[in-house]
Amino acid sequence: MKSYLTHLECTACGLIHDASELHTVCTACAKVLYPRYDLASVARVLSPWDLAPREQNMWRYFEVLPVLDATNVATLGEGGTPLMRANQLGESLGCTDLYIKDEGLNPTASFKARGMAAAVSKAKELGVTKMMVPSAGNAAGAMAAYAARAGLEAHLFMPKSTPQSNILESGIAGAEVELVDGHIGDAGRIARERAVTTPMFDMSTMKEPYRVEGKKTLGYEIAESLGWTLPDVIVYPTGGGTGLLGMWKAFAEMEEMGWLPNSNRPRMIAVQAEGCAPVVKAFLEGADHCEPWENAQTVAAGLRVPGPYADYLILQCLRESGGTALTVTDDEALACVREIAVAEGIFACPEGAATLAALKKLLADGTIDKDERIVLLNTGSGLKYLDLFSG
Amino acid sequence: MKSYLTHLECTACGLIHDASELHTVCTACAKVLYPRYDLASVARVLSPWDLAPREQNMWRYFEVLPVLDATNVATLGEGGTPLMRANQLGESLGCTDLYIKDEGLNPTASFKARGMAAAVSKAKELGVTKMMVPSAGNAAGAMAAYAARAGLEAHLFMPKSTPQSNILESGIAGAEVELVDGHIGDAGRIARERAVTTPMFDMSTMKEPYRVEGKKTLGYEIAESLGWTLPDVIVYPTGGGTGLLGMWKAFAEMEEMGWLPNSNRPRMIAVQAEGCAPVVKAFLEGADHCEPWENAQTVAAGLRVPGPYADYLILQCLRESGGTALTVTDDEALACVREIAVAEGIFACPEGAATLAALKKLLADGTIDKDERIVLLNTGSGLKYLDLFSG
Numbered sequence: 001m002k003s004y005l006t007h008l009e010c011t012a013c014g015l016i017h018d019a020s021e022l023h024t025v026c027t028a029c030a031k032v033l034y035p036r037y038d039l040a041s042v043a044r045v046l047s048p049w050d051l052a053p054r055e056q057n058m059w060r061y062f063e064v065l066p067v068l069d070a071t072n073v074a075t076l077g078e079g080g081t082p083l084m085r086a087n088q089l090g091e092s093l094g095c096t097d098l099y100i101k102d103e104g105l106n107p108t109a110s111f112k113a114r115g116m117a118a119a120v121s122k123a124k125e126l127g128v129t130k131m132m133v134p135s136a137g138n139a140a141g142a143m144a145a146y147a148a149r150a151g152l153e154a155h156l157f158m159p160k161s162t163p164q165s166n167i168l169e170s171g172i173a174g175a176e177v178e179l180v181d182g183h184i185g186d187a188g189r190i191a192r193e194r195a196v197t198t199p200m201f202d203m204s205t206m207k208e209p210y211r212v213e214g215k216k217t218l219g220y221e222i223a224e225s226l227g228w229t230l231p232d233v234i235v236y237p238t239g240g241g242t243g244l245l246g247m248w249k250a251f252a253e254m255e256e257m258g259w260l261p262n263s264n265r266p267r268m269i270a271v272q273a274e275g276c277a278p279v280v281k282a283f284l285e286g287a288d289h290c291e292p293w294e295n296a297q298t299v300a301a302g303l304r305v306p307g308p309y310a311d312y313l314i315l316q317c318l319r320e321s322g323g324t325a326l327t328v329t330d331d332e333a334l335a336c337v338r339e340i341a342v343a344e345g346i347f348a349c350p351e352g353a354a355t356l357a358a359l360k361k362l363l364a365d366g367t368i369d370k371d372e373r374i375v376l377l378n379t380g381s382g383l384k385y386l387d388l389f390s391g
Numbered sequence: 392m393k394s395y396l397t398h399l400e401c402t403a404c405g406l407i408h409d410a411s412e413l414h415t416v417c418t419a420c421a422k423v424l425y426p427r428y429d430l431a432s433v434a435r436v437l438s439p440w441d442l443a444p445r446e447q448n449m450w451r452y453f454e455v456l457p458v459l460d461a462t463n464v465a466t467l468g469e470g471g472t473p474l475m476r477a478n479q480l481g482e483s484l485g486c487t488d489l490y491i492k493d494e495g496l497n498p499t500a501s502f503k504a505r506g507m508a509a510a511v512s513k514a515k516e517l518g519v520t521k522m523m524v525p526s527a528g529n530a531a532g533a534m535a536a537y538a539a540r541a542g543l544e545a546h547l548f549m550p551k552s553t554p555q556s557n558i559l560e561s562g563i564a565g566a567e568v569e570l571v572d573g574h575i576g577d578a579g580r581i582a583r584e585r586a587v588t589t590p591m592f593d594m595s596t597m598k599e600p601y602r603v604e605g606k607k608t609l610g611y612e613i614a615e616s617l618g619w620t621l622p623d624v625i626v627y628p629t630g631g632g633t634g635l636l637g638m639w640k641a642f643a644e645m646e647e648m649g650w651l652p653n654s655n656r657p658r659m660i661a662v663q664a665e666g667c668a669p670v671v672k673a674f675l676e677g678a679d680h681c682e683p684w685e686n687a688q689t690v691a692a693g694l695r696v697p698g699p700y701a702d703y704l705i706l707q708c709l710r711e712s713g714g715t716a717l718t719v720t721d722d723e724a725l726a727c728v729r730e731i732a733v734a735e736g737i738f739a740c741p742e743g744a745a746t747l748a749a750l751k752k753l754l755a756d757g758t759i760d761k762d763e764r765i766v767l768l769n770t771g772s773g774l775k776y777l778d779l780f781s782g
Contacts, residue, residue, distance in 0.1 A: 056447035056471060076736055077473030077496055080447060084468065088542060105468055105496055108738070109774055149736035151479060168780050172773070174733035342565035345467055345540035347499070382563070383500055383774050389559050 001062040001070065004038040008209050011313055019066070022126045024207050032310050033209040034249065035066050043257040048228050056080035058114055058217035064253055065118060066213050072125040074150035076107035078117045079217050083225040083375070089343040089356070093363060097373040099231070101222060102346055103380055108169065110302075110349070110380030111218065112142035115242055118214030119203055120146035129153060132200040134180075134187035136239065137166040137301040138380055143203060144175035155200055157191040159183050163301055165384040183296050185306050205240040206310040215243045219250025222375060228259055231266050232372035235358055237351035237379055238270035238279055238325070239305040241314040248317045266375070268323040270314065271358040273298030273330060278306060279314055283325040288312055299330045299388055300350040302379060324367060332357035337382055337389075349385055352378030392453040392461065395429040399600050402704055410457070413517045415598050423701050424600040425640065426457045434648040439619050447471035449505055449608035455644055456509060457604050463516040465541035467498035469508045470608050474616040474766070480734040480747070484754060488764040490622070492613060493737055494771055499560065501693075501740070501771030502609065503533035506633055509605030510594055511537035520544060523591040525571075525578035527630065528557040528692040529771055534594060535566035546591055548582040550574050554692055556775040574687050576697050596631040597701040606634045610641025613766060619650055622657050623763035626749055628742035628770055629661035629670055629716070630696035632705040639708045657766070659714040661705065662749040664689030664721060669697060670705055674716040679703055690721045690779055691741040693770060715758060719748035728773055728780075740776055743769030 008017040012031035017023050019035060026033055042063045054060040058079025067073055083101045090098035103111035120143065123131060132155040133143050140156040147154035154175035158167060159182060170177050178194070180187040188204060195202060205211050223230055230251065236244045248268060254260050272280050276296035282289065293306040308314060318325055336353035340346050355376040362368040382389070399408035403422035408414050410426060417424055433454045445451040449470025458464055474492045481489035494502035511534065514522060523546040524534050531547040538545035545566035549558060550573060561568050569585070571578045579595060586593060596602050614621055621642065627635045639659060645651050663671050666688035669681035684697035699705060709716055727744035731737050739747075746767040753759040773780070 053443035057473070074736075075473075075475070077475065077493060080471065082448070082466075082468030084466070102468060102498075105498060107493075107496060107736075109500065109772065145732075145736035145738070147736070148733055164781060165774060165777055168777055169732075169738050169774065172729055172732040172738060172780060173736055174729075338563055338565075341536075341560075341563040342539055345465075345498075345536035345538070345564055347536070347560050347563060381500065381774075383556060383560065383772075386556055386559055386777070389563060390555060 003065060003068050004042045004063050005066045005068065006036055006038050008033040009036050022128065022201070023209060024202060032206045032313060035209050035213055037064050037253070039253060039256045048224065048259045051224065058117065058214060061217055061220050066210050067121045067125055069125060073121045074124065074146050075117060076113065076145060076149055078106050078113040079221065081105045081221070083222060086344050089340065092343065093360065094370045095374060096371050099375045100344065100346060100378055101218070101375055102378050104348070104378060108138065108142045108145050109384055110138035110142065111215065111243060112138040114214035114217055115205065115211030116142035116146045116214065119208055119210040120150050120152065122210040123201055123203070124150045124152060128201045130155065130198070130200040131203050132157065132191050132195055133203040134184055134191045136184045136304045137162045138384065139205065141166045141169040144170040144173035147175060148173040155194065157187040159187055163385055164387060183304055183306055185292070204309070205242045212242050212246045212249065215246030216250040218243055219247035220254065222247070223254060223260065228261065230260065230264060231375045233269060233368055233374045234266045234377060235269045235271060235355040235374065236377045237300070237303060237354045238272055238314065239302045240308050241279070241310055243377065243379065244268055244270060244317060245310055245313050248321070265321055268317055268321040269358065269362065270318055270323070270325040271354045272325065272327050273300050273303045273354065274327045275330070276304050276306060277327045279308065279311065280325040280327050282311065282315055283318055288315055300333055300354060302349070302351040303354070326358055326361060328354045328357035334388065346378065347382035348378040349380040349382050350388065352376070352380065394456055394459050395433050395454050396457045396459065397427050397429050399424040400427050413519065413592070414600060415593060423597050423704060426600050426604055428455050428644070430644060430647045439615065439650045442615065449508065449605060452608055452611050457601050458512045458516055460516060464512045465515065465537050466508060467504065467536060467540055469497050469504040470612065472496045472612070474613060477735050480731065483734065484751065485761045486765060487762050490766045491735065491737060492609070492766055492768050494769055495739070499529065499533045499536050500775055501529035501533065502606065502634060503529040505605035505608055506596065506602030507533035507537045507605065510599055510601040511541050511543065513601040514592055514594070515541045515543060519592045521546065521589070521591040522594050523548065523582050523586055524594040525575055525582045527575045527695045528553045529775065530596065532557045532560040535561040535564035538566060539564045546585065548578040550578055554776055555778060574695055574697055576683070595700070596633045603633050603637045603640065606637030607641040609634055610638035611645065613638070614645060614651065619652065621651065621655060622766045624660060624759055624765045625657045625768060626660045626662060626746040626765065627768045628691070628694060628745045629663055629705065630693045631699050632670070632701055634768065634770065635659055635661060635708060636701055636704050639712070656712055659708055659712040660749065660753065661709055661714070661716040662745045663716065663718050664691050664694045664745065665718040666721070667695050667697060668718045670699065670702065671716040671718050673702065673706055674709055679706055691724055691745060693740070693742040694745070717749055717752060719745045723748035725779065737769065738773035739769040740771040740773050741779065743771065
């Protein structure tokens with residue numbers, strides 16, 4: 001297996017960057033860089049059906065992943081999570097073709113493992129030894145784990161309100177942890193201050209080019225699980241939006257390689273918390289950027305992102321796909337944690353359960369039809385949020 | 392795919408039981424029943440290399456699993472967990488060929504998912520609607536999840552000292568939970584009392600014939616990950632011993648089907664906690680049964696099993712394999728949780744980490760050589776034991 005990575009391209013101004021060098025954001029306009037591949041060559045050497053015998057983790061898509069030398073891959077078995085029919089839940093909603101993609105089965109029990117596996121591996125390949133990241137929770141735990149696996153140093157900056165599970169798992173893996181007053185934006189500010197005195201590579205989502213590459217394997221997997229077709233709708237809990245963008249990027253790549261029999265893309269639906277909904281506000285106002293959300297508050301730590309860096313890409317994706325954006329309350333999300341667990345035996349995180357709360361609204365207002373093929377993305381395990389359920 | 396299940400056989404007296412009926416233990420001698428298969432026919436229709444394109448969960452071994460009708464399978468994506476080289480840990484120990492099988496990536500974050508997926512699915516196939524189980528923790532959480540997935544009723548009996556994570560995940564999935572003074576033996580007594588007034592099928596490990604079938608897929612997976620060869624040594628944290636016995640059964644089945652190029656079996660090593668070590672005591676005394684352990688105490692909830700029902704089979708397996716049994720202290724196990732996390736990024740449960748503590752002793756006394764191929768079995772995620780690491 002060989003990676004067909006060719007270069008990095010700015011998603012805003014199109015400027016090309018050298019992928020053999022360490023980059024963060026566009027050197028001209030400071031917007032998000034996307035890795036690009038020689039997809040025509042991949043299409044020649046690989047058919048999607050060739051993938052079948054490969055190991056079912058995200059590295060089965062090695063040709064369209066950015067690590068050149070497989071010995072740099074730091075893996076804990078991320079990806080290859082089940083896309084499960086949710087028939088009992090579907091029955092109670094009247095839906096005939098409902099699925100849950102359960103990312104709780106990843107290492108560190110969340111989908112952040114995908115992004116960090118790709119980004120930490122690539123950082124190692126490019127000579128990084130010290131990394132830092134601000135995180136609302138699961139990204140920190142994932143970076144700590146992959147840094148340990150890769151033999152690199154991790155410095156983590158988290159709000160004090162971060163779930164205890166994330167703080168503990170990070171410390172146990174040997175990462176340096178600093179707890180910060182405020183939200184993930186404040187954690188980012190402090191992290192960048194610290195990085196001035198101690199040089200550390202910034203692994204903030206969408207500010208380095210490779211976390212999205214790990215996340216995009218979600219899109220490849222969903223297509224592969226459905227026999228190289230795509231669902232009608234994907235409902236996605238949107239914090240930084242990297243998973244949403246990753247899937248959207250994957251669909252474009254697969255289409256370019258001729259891996260999909262038609263060009264029907266899913267409608268992408270962003271779910272946010274009522275207490276932190278910058279994307280929903282911008283989407284409804286027809287804006288192409290988000291205003292930073294004041295006093296962000298939600299128990300769904302992964303949704304506590306007041307100003308996603310890739311806001312313009314998220315809004316583009318929602319509109320291009322014919323999707324939408326909506327909020328749910330914390331109470332609605334938490335009730336749906338129980339509903340999913342009782343109906344299907346899946347203990348979802350509140351972010352993941354928020355997609356069910358959103359689905360109910362979208363079925364009620366006719367945005368989604370009951371016979372459509374619907375995928376709810378559960379981004380992680382409820383086991384990391386036990387404090388919300390005790391007592 | 393078709394199951395080649397033929398009958399149930401008593402592991403002690405050999406009496407045959409009809410596998411189309413619901414059974415618990417041997418009707419003649421009350422010992423453990425094992426499902427048997429028409430392995431000669433499986434060998435004719437299936438080569439191990441045919442498995443490659445199948446989905447990487449435990450149901451890929453459908454021919455040697457007990458569910459006849461695939462529509463009865465209640466799956467959450469169990470199995471297919473990574474067998475990872477632990478090079479950094481190996482380096483610090485001087486070991487050149489060290490692996491960790493990480494069962495934390497299962498649904499409900501523990502290897503109990505395998506056994507419960509098989510047993511709940513088979514119980515459903517045989518018409519069971521209400522099940523009960525006494526559990527020291529993770530088995531309860533797994534049964535709650537699979538019962539929900541299968542649409543069956545679960546009644547769980549756990550010691551009050553059970554980790555909070557297990558109590559919460561069970562309740563969230565809608566199971567009836569009763570907390571009991573004492574250990575898992577006491578929970579079993581209460582469960583059997585309750586089952587007199589409310590008929591409920593007893594899913595206690597090794598007292599029903601199918602949990603071991605789910606666990607045996609560990610053995611198939613280890614062989615498949617190693618190109619259909621077996622390691623020299625498997626170090627296994629032993630509570631009820633179902634995983635150990637399951638692997639041993641799998642090795643025998645694979646050998647009978649000609650799936651292994653030679654008959655070299657691993658030495659099986661049982662690790663127990665110093666505060667609850669009935670198997671170690673019996674092994675060292677040359678006994679063929681265990682005496683119930685008084686005042687069982689360990690933070691490793693899965694090892695808090697004072698009288699494993701399949702004691703005679705565990706002891707047979709250790710002896711036949713040329714293995715051994717030894718104890719570690721809770722402090723040694725907890726220190727190894729940190730050591731594994733820092734070296735490899737895997738947040739193991741204390742039971743899993745106990746295998747590393749044991750390995751160190753076995754390397755020191757020459758029981759294991761540094762160049763042997765060693766597999767440590769991490770039975771679940773440390774995320775379910777956060778109370779041990781906070782503060």
